Amino acid sequence: MTIQNSIESLYRLSFHGDPLSVAAIQGDASSRQYFRVTSAERTLIACHDPVFNVATQAGYTFLIMHGILSRHALPVPALIALDVTQGLLFLEDCGELLLQNLFGSPDEATIPDRYREIIDLLVQLQSIQGSDTEVPFCLSFDREKLMFEFDFFIEHALKNSFAPLFDQRSLELLRHEFESIAEILVQPRHFVLNHRDFHSRNLLIHQERPVFIDFQDARMGLPQYDAVSLIRDSYVTLDPALAEELKAYHYNALRSHNLSAMSFDEYLYYFDIMAFQRNIKAIGTFSYQTKVKKNSTFEHSIAPTLAYLPDYIDARSELKGAGKLLQPLLEGARA
Numbered sequence: 068m069t070i071q072n073s074i075e076s077l078y079r080l081s082f083h084g085d086p087l088s089v090a091a092i093q094g095d096a097s098s099r100q101y102f103r104v105t106s107a108e109r110t111l112i113a114c115h116d117p118v119f120n121v122a123t124q125a126g127y128t129f130l131i132m133h134g135i136l137s138r139h140a141l142p143v144p145a146l147i148a149l150d151v152t153q154g155l156l157f158l159e160d161c162g163e164l165l166l167q168n169l170f171g172s173p174d175e176a177t178i179p180d181r182y183r184e185i186i187d188l189l190v191q192l193q194s195i196q197g198s199d200t201e202v203p204f205c206l207s208f209d210r211e212k213l214m215f216e217f218d219f220f221i222e223h224a225l226k227n228s229f230a231p232l233f234d235q236r237s238l239e240l241l242r243h244e245f246e247s248i249a250e251i252l253v254q255p256r257h258f259v260l261n262h263r264d265f266h267s268r269n270l271l272i273h274q275e276r277p278v279f280i281d282f283q284d285a286r287m288g289l290p291q292y293d294a295v296s297l298i299r300d301s302y303v304t305l306d307p308a309l310a311e312e313l314k315a316y317h318y319n320a321l322r323s324h325n326l327s328a329m330s331f332d333e334y335l336y337y338f339d340i341m342a343f344q345r346n347i348k349a350i351g352t353f354s355y356q357t358k359v360k361k362n363s364t365f366e367h368s369i370a371p372t373l374a375y376l377p378d379y380i381d382a383r384s385e386l387k388g389a390g391k392l393l394q395p396l397l398e399g400a401r402a
Contacts (some may be wrong), residue, residue, distance in 0.1 A: 072104060073153040074113045081148040081157065082106070085285050089113070093364070103160065110160040111147055119154040129156070129283035131202050139195055141188060142278045161273035161280075169272070182313055185270060185277050185297065190320040191292035192279075193259040193290050197261075207258060213249040213344060217242070220351030225396070228354040228369075232395040244389040251340055251385060258287040259326055265293040266300045290321055291334070293341040301372040302348045314338060336383065343379040344385055346372050373397065 078086050088105045102113040136143045145159035197204040225233045263284040271278040294317045318334045321327040353365040380390030
């Protein structure tokens, strides 16, 4: 049975009729596939995920996170139906207007207020607590996870996309620098829940309100992680003054919710170190998608993400060693 056949079957079971159309829509850099299902009465989104099946239903992180976010009144698409035997979910259709789409649109003037609204929702998410024996609270940006992402960057960006610029010795030295950076970021006393992929392509604007999508990889980490994803986004570049304002806005919201005991200088310090790691991770993902998966969608996001790195390197001495080793890559990006 094809995915389209499975979608039509679940639709008939759920609504006692046939859809008029089932059209593929662009998803993210994952194995999930998305479709817009249209009938005379409704539209909805079908998600096919090959890892969603009967054996994993209880531990399927999308459903776990959907339940947690819904219980805490955070905006997520409604779950309409599912078929675990086919790895299929039907979700509310929240439209196609991404936060990214506001840039360069007639609504561009609303961007600062929209970002402040989103940060308020982010802090609401980061306030959620749970048992450290259960997903997502048992997962974190620990050393293993951070180094996996650094190593992914080395493997797919430096050894593949940019292989002529680096020799084995420089890569070994760079990995040592990455280990030191990871050690700085593993600060469990500061950890809160993070969406994990909180950027302008994972925030829809539906009925004048932001809606979270792709939240299945949530885990514990520094509160700066999601703030970095939003403010130092690979897909849009914020006005520098707005970016600085939003850092302060996030910091003050964390403090008002008793989620952080950091000083503002300490917040900014971890923001820069975390931003370096997060942007490095993104470049690794974009390179993998471009070279290995032959998906050119993400190739044009590599250069703007690289362009963020010199700011962090210049600001923080802890990044100087990695910055020096990455200089051939940074110079190539400027060329």
